[in-house]
Amino acid sequence: MVPVQYNVRSLFVRKVTTSVTAIGVGLVVFVFAGALMLREAFEHAFGAAGRPDVAVVIRKGSDNELSSAITNADLDRLKGRTGVSPNGGVIGEVVVVIAGERSDGSGAMSNVLVRGTPAEGFTFRPEMKVVEGRVPKPGTGEVIVGRAIAGRFNGLSVGGTFDLRHNRPLTVVGVFTADGGSYESEVWGDVDYIRHALGREAGVSSARVHLNSPSDFDSFRNDVEADKTMAMKVAREPDYLRKQGESTASFLSGMGIAFAIMFSLAAMLGAAITMNGAVANRSREIGTLRALGFSRFSILTSFVLEALVLAIIGGVLGSVCVLALTFVEVPVINFQTFSEIVIRFHAAPSVFVKALIFSGVMGLIGGLIPAIRASRVSPVEAMRA
Amino acid sequence: MNLATYARRNLFRRRGRTILTMCAVALAVLIFCVIRTIVAEWNAGADAAAQDRLAIRHKVSITMQLPRHYVDDVRSMQGQGVKAVSFANWFGAKDPKERVPFFAGFAVDQNTWFDVMDEMQVDPAALADWKKPENKNGAIIGDQLAKAFNVKVGDKMVVTSDIYPGDWDFKVLGIYTPLRRTVDRNTLVFRWDYLTDDPRATFSKDQVGWMVARVDDPGKGPDISKAIDAKFAEKDDQTLTMSERAFQLGFLGGFSAVLRAFDLVSLGILIVMVLILANTIAMSARERTHEYGVLRAIGFPPGHILGFILGESVLVAVVGGAIGMLVTMGLINGMIGPFIEENMSSLFPYFSTPMRVILTAFGAAVIVGIIAGIVPAILASRLKVTDALRRLD
Numbered sequence: 001m002v003p004v005q006y007n008v009r010s011l012f013v014r015k016v017t018t019s020v021t022a023i024g025v026g027l028v029v030f031v032f033a034g035a036l037m038l039r040e041a042f043e044h045a046f047g048a049a050g051r052p053d054v055a056v057v058i059r060k061g062s063d064n065e066l067s068s069a070i071t072n073a074d075l076d077r078l079k080g081r082t083g084v085s086p087n088g089g090v091i092g093e094v095v096v097v098i099a100g101e102r103s104d105g106s107g108a109m110s111n112v113l114v115r116g117t118p119a120e121g122f123t124f125r126p127e128m129k130v131v132e133g134r135v136p137k138p139g140t141g142e143v144i145v146g147r148a149i150a151g152r153f154n155g156l157s158v159g160g161t162f163d164l165r166h167n168r169p170l171t172v173v174g175v176f177t178a179d180g181g182s183y184e185s186e187v188w189g190d191v192d193y194i195r196h197a198l199g200r201e202a203g204v205s206s207a208r209v210h211l212n213s214p215s216d217f218d219s220f221r222n223d224v225e226a227d228k229t230m231a232m233k234v235a236r237e238p239d240y241l242r243k244q245g246e247s248t249a250s251f252l253s254g255m256g257i258a259f260a261i262m263f264s265l266a267a268m269l270g271a272a273i274t275m276n277g278a279v280a281n282r283s284r285e286i287g288t289l290r291a292l293g294f295s296r297f298s299i300l301t302s303f304v305l306e307a308l309v310l311a312i313i314g315g316v317l318g319s320v321c322v323l324a325l326t327f328v329e330v331p332v333i334n335f336q337t338f339s340e341i342v343i344r345f346h347a348a349p350s351v352f353v354k355a356l357i358f359s360g361v362m363g364l365i366g367g368l369i370p371a372i373r374a375s376r377v378s379p380v381e382a383m384r385a
Numbered sequence: 386m387n388l389a390t391y392a393r394r395n396l397f398r399r400r401g402r403t404i405l406t407m408c409a410v411a412l413a414v415l416i417f418c419v420i421r422t423i424v425a426e427w428n429a430g431a432d433a434a435a436q437d438r439l440a441i442r443h444k445v446s447i448t449m450q451l452p453r454h455y456v457d458d459v460r461s462m463q464g465q466g467v468k469a470v471s472f473a474n475w476f477g478a479k480d481p482k483e484r485v486p487f488f489a490g491f492a493v494d495q496n497t498w499f500d501v502m503d504e505m506q507v508d509p510a511a512l513a514d515w516k517k518p519e520n521k522n523g524a525i526i527g528d529q530l531a532k533a534f535n536v537k538v539g540d541k542m543v544v545t546s547d548i549y550p551g552d553w554d555f556k557v558l559g560i561y562t563p564l565r566r567t568v569d570r571n572t573l574v575f576r577w578d579y580l581t582d583d584p585r586a587t588f589s590k591d592q593v594g595w596m597v598a599r600v601d602d603p604g605k606g607p608d609i610s611k612a613i614d615a616k617f618a619e620k621d622d623q624t625l626t627m628s629e630r631a632f633q634l635g636f637l638g639g640f641s642a643v644l645r646a647f648d649l650v651s652l653g654i655l656i657v658m659v660l661i662l663a664n665t666i667a668m669s670a671r672e673r674t675h676e677y678g679v680l681r682a683i684g685f686p687p688g689h690i691l692g693f694i695l696g697e698s699v700l701v702a703v704v705g706g707a708i709g710m711l712v713t714m715g716l717i718n719g720m721i722g723p724f725i726e727e728n729m730s731s732l733f734p735y736f737s738t739p740m741r742v743i744l745t746a747f748g749a750a751v752i753v754g755i756i757a758g759i760v761p762a763i764l765a766s767r768l769k770v771t772d773a774l775r776r777l778d
Contacts (some may be wrong), residue, residue, distance in 0.1 A: 016667060017664055017667065017668060020660050020663060020664045020667075021660070021664060023660055024657050024660040024661060024664075027653055027656060027657055027660075028657065030653075031650060031653060059550070060550075061479075061545060061546065061547065061550055061551075062547055062548075063547055066448065067477055067547045067548045069588070096446055096448060096449075097446055097447065097448055098445050098446045099444070099445065099446060099447065099625065099635070108634075108641065109631075109635050110635075110639045111446075111447065111635075111639070163444075163445060164445060165445060165621060165622075166619075166620065166621050166622070166623050198449070231550065251732070252643065255423070255647075259416075259420065259650055262412075262415075262416045262419065262654075263416065263653070263654060263657060265412055266409050266412050266413050266416065266654065266657050266658070266661065267657065269405055269406075269408055269409040269412065269661065270409060270657070270660065270661040270664065272405060273402055273405050273406060273409070273661065273664060273665055273668075274664060276401060276402055276405070277402065277668045280399070281672075330642045330643065330646070331639045331642050332639060332640065332642070332643060333639040333640050338447065338636055339639075340639035341639075
């Protein structure tokens with residue numbers, strides 16, 4: 001076995017080539033890890049929100065709260081069913097998206113999700129914390145905005161106002177966080193005030209049901225979904241929220257990973273060129289090693305290892321740089337509701353494990369053919385040259 | 386042996402390396418084109434939006450509707466440049482058998498829709514048929530949707546909705562022909578009265594989702610928009626009138642950040658290309674340092690050395706770039722594009738690389754060739770003859 005030190009030192013001798021190739025690999029790893037971090041960001045935003053002992057009820061046939069509708073009578077009929085927590089266990093909420101103008105002065109519009117919830121709605125989500133201002137007074141046109149979108153749109157910061165209908169303004173009195181969950185991209189106000197402003201007093205969009213325990217979910221769902229007079233669909237809150245982010249998440253991270261894989265082909269070519277050059281320049285050294293008694297296989301593994309080290313240097317470089325993305329927030333569209341959600345790149349440990357494996361694979365593939373070439377060098381001819 | 390021959394022979398002295406580098410450049414051009422195509426096609430619908438059409442929507446929300454009588458109010462503005470007005474409701478159409486993941490369904494005013502949206506052409510006989518009172522459940526659909534649902538003219542089709550409960554039965558009366566390549570071929574168009582008269586659609590009774598107005602003079606669009614909005618400024622339901630382009634962009638407005646990220650990623654592949662090419666050129670130049678010393682010693686000026694190295698870099702980039710262009714045209718426009726159009730038509734109804742993207746990629750490759758070659762070229766040309774001759778590797 002040729003000592004690994006030989007390879008490491010060889011890499012250091014050719015500083016320029018090594019760093020250029022490692023930077024190339026690093027860039028590819030950056031894109032790859034970025035895509036994975038985006039996926040984690042969705043997982044974090046949508047998976048972190050919601051509680052297992054809360055069920056979301058929407059109209060059968062709807063995919064989300066926005067297009068769902070439940071009449072007041074049906075909402076009442078959810079109360080007192082199997083598994084429902086006896087005190088304040090059912091709330092009806094109204095969900096609407098409104099057009100917001102970006103506060104960056106571009107005049108561009110996007111959609112913001114507004115949720116009308118009764119006073120209990122705030123206690124329904126213990127993860128919700130007011131970080132600025134205060135909780136809106138029930139029954140008024142006061143609203144509180146999620147931290148992720150606060151300030152991104154005109155009127156959506158404390159003290160700002162926006163119209164829900166002509167002459168029925170909502171006033172922002174506070175900003176809240178929700179453990180980084182997707183609720184942070186919503187505006188919350190009073191359900192009755194908002195319903196009235198929309199002229200939708202006859203019902204709500206969806207219901208949240210607090211169950212006695214998470215294990216009561218199945219019996220509650222069976223009970224509600226079997227009731228043909230209502231045509232409702234029941235989901236666990238975390239499952240519902242995760243599904244909301246799913247199509248956007250898979251679109252974006254799928255795109256990112258596809259880019260990274262295409263990039264990696266180029267980086268592998270780059271690694272192959274570098275290693276080829278290394279083999280060509282060092283044929284005399286290789287011949288000497290062979291003459292000293294190192295086997296063909298030792299030479300092969302030695303050069304594969306060198307490519308691996310080279311790629312992993314790049315992988316580490318890319319992984320370190322990609323950490324900067326954790327400070328970046330990106331607005332994306334929830335394909336379900338066309339409303340904007342702001343997510344922050346999330347660095348999970350698994351991202352870096354995968355990134356390093358990815359860079360290693362690039363090194364192995366890129367280095368294999370040059371390494372085979374190296375192992376075929378004939379000691380006699382190499383030393384004569 | 387002249388200088389050009391020397392340069393040409395140099396290029397293939399390390400044949401494997403040159404070929405690999407050209408492949409890398411070609412690959413980078415291909416990847417660049419793929420990313421730019423995604424960005425271009427994403428905006429294609431909005432970019433092709435008709436200049437002379439305005440969209441009128443509810444000021445507060447795309448999900449809120451406007452009273453039907455607003456249509457007549459806008460139609461009455463003929464003196465102010467409004468030529469024709471049509472309207473539609475979003476139906477939230479879904480395929481009950483889930484053959485199509487997503488498609489658009491509109492309930493429209495059958496008397497005006499295809500006159501205003503004239504990029505969708507319908508056979509006049511089918512259109513006349515569709516307007517007959519007895520054909521209230523008639524639908525005009527796109528050819529791809531017809532294929533996915535396996536229906537033809539005269540057949541029944543059943544569609545469900547995300548918004549309105551139950552099954553909705555339609556009779557296919559015609560297939561529209563897209564006159565522009567950006568027209569979605571997966572759309573279901575049916576009669577507004579069929580929706581508004583249905584008891585399941587009480588929420589939309591006598592309401593319209595949005596209006597489309599055709600104007601005499603596209604240049605007056607902003608003024609007409611203001612006039613329309615002013616007309617409803619004191620009503621409970623206020624309007625927001627904008628160009629069709631702005632309307633289309635509004636749905637995906639939040640994606641602008643993502644598209645910017647794609648821009649950065651496409652820049653990233655160019656950087657990868659620079660790194661690979663610069664590495665190759667630097668390796669070659671270093672190997673030939675001794676030779677360049679000899680050339681200088683026998684009287685070649687430094688400019689020639691610079692020219693050799695820079696020329697080699699640009700040549701590799703140009704050849705690689707040209708291969709990349711051809712591969713892009715063959716692979717994306719010939720194979721992958723049609724596949725995406727066939728299988729992912731809800732996301733990318735059209736997927737082919739525009740010529741300007743291909744030319745940009747080629748131009749970028751040439752610039753990359755210059756950037757990658759410039760540093761090794763300057764270093765080699767500045768080297769002292771004695772130092773160069775001393776170097777043996």
